[in-house]
Amino acid sequence: MSQTAGRLPLDIATPPPPPPAVPGLRYLADWLDPAACDALLAEIDAAAWSAELKRRVQHYGHRYDYGRRSLASDRRDAAPPLPGWARETAARLVSDGLMEREAEQVIVNEYLPGQGISAHVDCLPCFGPVVAALSLGSGCLMDFTHPGDGGKVPVPLAPGGLLVMAGEARSVWRHAIAARRSDPGPSGRVPRGRRVSVTFRTLLPAER
Ligand SMILES: O=C(O)CCC(=O)C(=O)O
Numbered sequence: 001m002s003q004t005a006g007r008l009p010l011d012i013a014t015p016p017p018p019p020p021a022v023p024g025l026r027y028l029a030d031w032l033d034p035a036a037c038d039a040l041l042a043e044i045d046a047a048a049w050s051a052e053l054k055r056r057v058q059h060y061g062h063r064y065d066y067g068r069r070s071l072a073s074d075r076r077d078a079a080p081p082l083p084g085w086a087r088e089t090a091a092r093l094v095s096d097g098l099m100e101r102e103a104e105q106v107i108v109n110e111y112l113p114g115q116g117i118s119a120h121v122d123c124l125p126c127f128g129p130v131v132a133a134l135s136l137g138s139g140c141l142m143d144f145t146h147p148g149d150g151g152k153v154p155v156p157l158a159p160g161g162l163l164v165m166a167g168e169a170r171s172v173w174r175h176a177i178a179a180r181r182s183d184p185g186p187s188g189r190v191p192r193g194r195r196v197s198v199t200f201r202t203l204l205p206a207e208r
């Protein structure tokens, strides 16, 4: 193709293609303002943590059994009901049009620098079509991987940001957080601080 004077060659003028998106994934930056994040974190830290995993967790509504990969069936192992802050957030997820029903199950995860979560799809026979995850404290990079074509999409998560997994992002792609102390950023490594995530799930009818 001939070049017109004053015009950039096509390969310079054309912007690079956007990174491959994960179908069904949405990220809402600043879904919660910093003061509300601090207030939520204070409420969470006033409650009891479970040390059953490498990272500490809190389960509300229904306990998830990581060994059996299902909801815990033993009623003696029942999780406490959703606290007020979780019910209010679950109601906002519905009024914002992000979830169809109010979440019935909440898991709070705490990640100290160096801790992560291995690649997984949230239990398909247990939980509904949308999983929402709110980041508090520090940010991190979450990796989405496609099990078939090996596609990998790193998604930066910042405090106050809400990640909404639906469609293939929920049911096909796996998500993981590498167990490391810093993440690659646009201008070098970004050290991690303590991150707390709050994840909201509905239950499928058979589990209610
Ligand atoms: O920490 C997060 O943002 C996500 C946690 C997660 O994937 C889960 O609890 O299933």
Ligand SMILES: [Fe+2]
Binding pocket: 120, 121, 122, 175
């Ligand atoms: Fe998950």
